[in-house]
Amino acid sequence: MGKTKRTTEGHMDKLNLAGDETVLKRIPRVIMSGGRYEAVLTSQRLILAERDTGEVKEAFPYSAISLAVSGYNSIREPTLRILVTPASGEQRTLELVFVHQPGGLNVQGLEFCSDILREHGVAVQKTGTGQAAGIVPRSMAISPSMQGGDSSRPGAPTPRLPIRGSGAIIDQLPPESSPGGSWLYAIGALIVIVLIIAAGTSLAGQGSGHSPAGDTPQPTAPVVVLTAVQTFPVAVTPYIPVTTQEAVTPATLPTEISIPPNGFFLRITYVGKYQGSLKARGWTTVVNNTGPSLIQIPTEETLLEGAIEKGDGSGDRMDVEMFNGGVLVWKESTAKPRGTIDLHIDIGKAIISQPQPTLTPAPPTPVPTPDAALILHPVPASGVWVRIAYAGNFTGTLSSNGMAREVSGSAVQLYQLPIASGQVDGYITKGDGSARILVTEVYKDGTRLSVASTTRPDGVAEFHTMV
Incomplete structure (x- = not known):
């Protein structure tokens, strides 16, 4: 039996769960914006709580999550980018990093998170596995010609060619592929020829001896031995300077915000920072923002007063516009450095x-139902019970009141837990690779509180239920 995951109760009381809300999955090691969090996926929303204190940092209903994209970062850690559109209409993008854990538990956490989001109607996309890529060993960076000893490449073994002279063999190297190798080789060949001529003349003088008296000695012609020298053409590659042109980044333009069709809205469009204040009939708000922003004016039939000031000395234009029912009714602009619009x-x-x-x-x-071929045992009317139904073998752990109990069996099994109130946790694993459904149900006093199921081969049904 493989390792069984165990979850402590932790800071469950700080999650503020609704009466009909149950915890589906807890992922304890998640990083967001450099902070350490625990991701808790319930039957209604995604909660991000601080790992050390348990305080809820973010909480989004699944209906507010319009897109989730899973992938890997530059150090091969699983990531999940979530596009959130809350009721206020201001979109946000969050990136969750699943920190490395032994046995690939962080990858499993990403898969569980993606499955739960998908089951609750969230569009989930996958950008890549991140497993095939890796660091290329240095030996693999050597070109095939260098590994095979290609003599036409610089640095490869160079053949030595013999030049024959007067009774001696002189080893000579062919020219290198450097620009000065050709004339150096020519000088060396010329020196060899001069030495051969000198040696031939010396041998001819020794063999002639002294001539008889009265005879005029005849000059002896020197013997010249010429040796063919093999030459290699040298390919000279001209140097062409490479000019790198720096990419010109265009100025960032502000993104225009669409205007709602109902009521008064003030839109500020500027690429930089600005600040100011607005007031109307007892309503006051402070403006301190960068980039485009949209402010709803929650009043009517009154005088709106205030001022918006540019926060820098640039000459970029800042626009302030007032809309009523989606129609432009007032507009002022300024391009002055640190200009103000009243x-x-x-x-x-x-x-x-x-x-x-x-x-x-x-x-x-729809509530998952057990295999129709199984005969379900009735659940007692009092106490806390867990019913497991699977047409095969299963193993797992049930936990309550800080105590864990190992379970195993097949078909339909009932387990009573010694708890009156609190949280019940369970991890039940299928014992085969079939696609048949495994269903777990938690009952208290005859009332079913939660249902968890899986049809995956070797899948796990996990639940965290308050009773």
């Missing part, structure tokens, strides 16, 4: 151009 706008009745849509409740999520 607002004295008489606003009238708020215009409602588009009625608020009626929200249609999402259809209820």
Whole structure:
């Protein structure tokens, strides 16, 4: 039996779970923006709590998560980028890094997180496995010609060619591929020829001896032995300077924010930092932002006053616009360094151009049912019970009140837990590679509180239920 994951109760009381909300998965080692967090996926939302204190840092209902993209960062750690669109309409992008754990538990955590998001209607994309890539060994960076001893490349073994002279063999190297190798070789060949001529003349003088008296000695012609010298053409590659042109980055333009069709909205468009304040009939707000922003004016039939000032000395233009019912009713601009726009706008009745849509409740999520071939035992009407149904073998762990219990069996099994209130945790693993469904149910006093299931081969059904 493989290792079984165990989860402590930790800071569950700080999660503020709703009455009908149950914990589906807890991932204890997650990094976001340099901070250490625990990711908790419930039946209704994604919660990010500080790992040390348990304080909830972020919490998003699944309906606010429009996209999740899984992948790997530069050091091969699994990541999940989440695009969140809360009710306020301001989109945010969060990146969760699943820190390395033995046995690939961080990769399993990413897969569990992606599956749960997908099961709750979130679009999940996958950019790559990140497993095939790796550091290339230095030996693999050598070119095939260098590994095979290609003599046409610099640094390869060079053949030695013999030059024959007067009774001697002189080893001569062919020219290197450097620009000066050709004339050096020519000088060496010329010296060899001169030595051969000198040696031939000396031998001819010794063999002639003294001539008889009265005879005029005849000059002896020197014997010259010429040896063919093999030459190699030298390919000279001209130097061509490479000019690198620096890429010109265009100025960043502000992104225009769309205007809602109902009520008064003030839009500020500027690439830099700005600050100021607004007030109208007892309502006051401080403005301190960078880039485009949209401010709702929660009043009507009054005078809106205030000032917006550029926070830098650039000559970029800053626009301040007022909209009513999605229509532009007032606009001022300035391009002066640290310029200021004063607002004295008489606003009238708020215009409602588009009625608020009626929200249609999402259809209820179907509850997994055990294999129809199994005979389900009735659950007792009192106490806390866990019922496991699988048409095969299973193993796992049930935990409550800080105590863990190992379980194993097949078909339908009932387990009573010694707890009156608190959290019940369970990890049940299928014992084969089939696609049949394994279902776990938690009951208290005859009422079913939670259901967890899996159809994956060798899959795990996990639950964390408050009873």
